[in-house]
Amino acid sequence: MGYVAIKGGGQAISGAEKLLEFIRTRQGESGEPLDLDTIENQLYFLHSRIISEGGLFHPKLASLAIKQSLGDTLEAAFALRAYRSTKPRLVESPVIDTSNMRVIRRISASFKDIPGGQMLGASTDYALRLMRTELLDESPETFKAVASKWLDENRHDEIPDTFPKVLDALREEGLLPPVDEAAAEKTPFDITREPLIFPVPRSAALSTMARAETGSILAIAYSNMRGYGDIHPTVAELRVGYLPVMLPHPITGEPIEVGEILMTECEVVAMYEDDEEGGKPTFSLGYGACFGHNEVKAISMSVLDRALQSGIKNGPTNPSEDPEFVLLHIDGIDSMGFCTHYKMPHYVTFQSDMDRLRNTQDKHQEQDTQGGSENV
Amino acid sequence: MSSEVNTTATQFRQASAEYNFGFLDEYAKKEVRRSVLKAIAIPGYQVPYSSREMPMGRGFGTGGLQLTLSLIGKQDTLKVIDQGSDDSVNAVNLRSFIEMTCPGIDTTTKVSEANLIQSRHRIPEQSLREDQVIVLQVPYPDALVVVEPSEDKRKIMHGEADYSRLLVKLYEDIVKFNEITISHRYPTRINGHYVLDPSPIPRWDVPKMNDSKALILFGAGREKKIYAVPPYTLAEPLEFDDVPFRVENFNDENGQRRVCHRCGCDHSFLDEFVDARSGEKLYQCSDSDYCDEQLKLKNGGER
Numbered sequence A: 001m002g003y004v005a006i007k008g009g010g011q012a013i014s015g016a017e018k019l020l021e022f023i024r025t026r027q028g029e030s031g032e033p034l035d036l037d038t039i040e041n042q043l044y045f046l047h048s049r050i051i052s053e054g055g056l057f058h059p060k061l062a063s064l065a066i067k068q069s070l071g072d073t074l075e076a077a078f079a080l081r082a083y084r085s086t087k088p089r090l091v092e093s094p095v096i097d098t099s100n101m102r103v104i105r106r107i108s109a110s111f112k113d114i115p116g117g118q119m120l121g122a123s124t125d126y127a128l129r130l131m132r133t134e135l136l137d138e139s140p141e142t143f144k145a146v147a148s149k150w151l152d153e154n155r156h157d158e159i160p161d162t163f164p165k166v167l168d169a170l171r172e173e174g175l176l177p178p179v180d181e182a183a184a185e186k187t188p189f190d191i192t193r194e195p196l197i198f199p200v201p202r203s204a205a206l207s208t209m210a211r212a213e214t215g216s217i218l219a220i221a222y223s224n225m226r227g228y229g230d231i232h233p234t235v236a237e238l239r240v241g242y243l244p245v246m247l248p249h250p251i252t253g254e255p256i257e258v259g260e261i262l263m264t265e266c267e268v269v270a271m272y273e274d275d276e277e278g279g280k281p282t283f284s285l286g287y288g289a290c291f292g293h294n295e296v297k298a299i300s301m302s303v304l305d306r307a308l309q310s311g312i313k314n315g316p317t318n319p320s321e322d323p324e325f326v327l328l329h330i331d332g333i334d335s336m337g338f339c340t341h342y343k344m345p346h347y348v349t350f351q352s353d354m355d356r357l358r359n360t361q362d363k364h365q366e367q368d369t370q371g372g373s374e375n376v
Numbered sequence B: 001m002s003s004e005v006n007t008t009a010t011q012f013r014q015a016s017a018e019y020n021f022g023f024l025d026e027y028a029k030k031e032v033r034r035s036v037l038k039a040i041a042i043p044g045y046q047v048p049y050s051s052r053e054m055p056m057g058r059g060f061g062t063g064g065l066q067l068t069l070s071l072i073g074k075q076d077t078l079k080v081i082d083q084g085s086d087d088s089v090n091a092v093n094l095r096s097f098i099e100m101t102c103p104g105i106d107t108t109t110k111v112s113e114a115n116l117i118q119s120r121h122r123i124p125e126q127s128l129r130e131d132q133v134i135v136l137q138v139p140y141p142d143a144l145v146v147v148e149p150s151e152d153k154r155k156i157m158h159g160e161a162d163y164s165r166l167l168v169k170l171y172e173d174i175v176k177f178n179e180i181t182i183s184h185r186y187p188t189r190i191n192g193h194y195v196l197d198p199s200p201i202p203r204w205d206v207p208k209m210n211d212s213k214a215l216i217l218f219g220a221g222r223e224k225k226i227y228a229v230p231p232y233t234l235a236e237p238l239e240f241d242d243v244p245f246r247v248e249n250f251n252d253e254n255g256q257r258r259v260c261h262r263c264g265c266d267h268s269f270l271d272e273f274v275d276a277r278s279g280e281k282l283y284q285c286s287d288s289d290y291c292d293e294q295l296k297l298k299n300g301g302e303r
Helices: A009-025 A036-042 A044-054 A059-068 A073-085 A140-153 A166-172 A181-185 A202-210 A214-226 A295-314 A323-327 A332-341 A347-375 B002-017 B026-041 B062-071 B089-101 B151-159 B164-177 B203-209 B288-302
Strands: A102-107 A234-248 A255-273 A282-291 B077-082 B116-120 B133-137 B188-190 B215-220 B225-229 B235-237 B270-274 B281-285
Touching: A009 B089, A036 A044, A036 A059, A044 A059, A044 A073, A044 A214, A044 A255, A044 A282, A059 A073, A073 A332, A166 A234, A166 A255, A202 A282, A202 A295, A202 A323, A214 A295, A234 A295, A255 A295, A282 A295, A295 A323, A347 B164, A347 B270, B026 B062, B026 B215, B026 B225, B062 B089, B062 B116, B062 B133, B062 B215, B062 B225, B077 B089, B077 B288, B089 B116, B203 B235, B281 B288
Parallel strands: B077 B116, B116 B133, B133 B215
Antiparallel strands: A102 A234, A234 A255, A255 A282, B188 B235, B215 B225, B270 B281
């Protein structure tokens, strides 16, 4: 039965697995296996991306996912997400206030002087994208010296841990709508436990975007920025840092800190809108936040949050304003899975397709022949 | 220091290896089973559920897999087929994953021995029994998606049993091609109301859903829907009075029914392929278990 390609699957799968493992290790004797700490630190942004798209804050497993998937971002986020599926949801944390963030970077594009000051932090924003040839043969000694030198030269005790939020200043001036206290009281929608049935609450949209695939969410947000939409965002504040997570103590019920998560948060101020109740018009807001240090993603998310709110209110006029279009097409695990599945055998359906086409072709030919004889 | 690191690594490995029976946690399985009950109670209705990420690609049968894992118990015998074959890459992959995460279950390739069957793109040729459940993997759960991209709008159309645009599509096909061009995933009305997408089974398999003795379950993992055709339920493919629904035609140029070159069967869905050596076009049963059974019958008869 050699000609039936579909047979012998078991052997083929195990062969493919072995071959992939060979590719991972083919550097041979000159190679060294990647250790998880190296991935977390030297592939910092890749690691951040996987934690965010995987939707599970587990730095060690994220490193493992990157290692075993040979650096494929979609596959790595997928492995992390699948691991998460096996875990029950045991407890919910109370809402976390991001003004408590231990900030490592915060900037504002709306004001030069913001309370607490601009803090550029670690960023490639103004770097010249030139090849750093000195890294070509970096010795372990030089490598190790860099960090200790930096720590010696920089006094970090002068930097405050937390910073006030730029939005609070704008709100005090009456340029923004007051905080919707009623919305803050509502239990957030849990996308890991409930399917999206449209229309969905804003919390469902935000959490779907928080674990979106970076490229996908950027592409749709970019369509809005270019003109398929019109929110005119200004980054009021973009902050990156470590946020303490509080959980109720199992016995006393008192909130206790269980750890920190690295997060990126972006708040954009957008076109002003009339107040529905006839109050004075204010700027509108867009919010983005995700695990890890992922600035492009957080900004894209805040733009789309604004676009979606406007689409819900006035009816979508662009893809980026349509909740169904945006939220059902930005998940990397869903989209890559479906894209990949086209490689699977479709013999039966194709057989069925051929049956229809041949039938239609036959009928077409019959018609042509009949038409021809009529002309004679 | 190094031994300490190793201990942590080992503990870590053990923790990740400790998966629950059926991979999913019990809460997740319970939710799936509740959705199944609702799906049976409203035949053909797509019940939304919070589909979990499985360790295989969305589109590779994660919806069917979640159904199987939520329903299976140690006393069950499972058969997994893909494109009619137990030995295709994806079937092997799914079966070994289920065997790995559900220790104690039995697996089989024989339809008659299984009480739970997970399948992609085919319903077995042999009629199923009342004590059997078949789980079909679904890429597109909604038959209306060909005429309406918005799920929100489709939900309203289903509620109102408004399938007019689907019928217009069939009509336009006839005007344009003198033939309904839908080859597989043929829209089928269940219990006189909801029209469902029967998953990419060929038209050949659609009549098997009507008045089926076995419960038919559909799982769409990526689209997060579960739906069902309960036993002994009406399942009617959409058709017109003057243009009846027709299954695939396996007749040759002379109107002779083609037979399977392996078992000689003249009443099964056939795959066609070209023999690499002779260049000849060959036909063979798509359902490999059925082909084996027919071959056994034939050989038994000759003896």
